[in-house]
Amino acid sequence: MLVMLNEKIKVGAIFFKGFPKPVWFMYYGTKVFIKRVIYQWKEREGQDVIYKYTVTEGENIYELSFSKENLEWYLVAIDEGKY
Secondary structure (H helix, E strand, C coil): CEEEEEEEECEEEEEECCEEEEEEEEECCEEEECCEEEEEEEEEECCEEEEEEEEECCCCEEEEEEECCCCEEEEEEEECCCC
């Protein structure tokens, strides 16, 4: 079941050549370690560049986004038990 959240979250990320790569994120007090980045892309919203990721911890699929302008991460959606 796909659940749209659009919640601001804390993320541990590695920045390589100017591109962020999420490694873990906090979800309701639990640190979720990312096993695999399934897909990544970027979009523009006005002047802002939004980096988007579809990731998994091995069980669920999550969509994360990072705003280059305001340096904030969001948990956009979760698809529980589909991976």
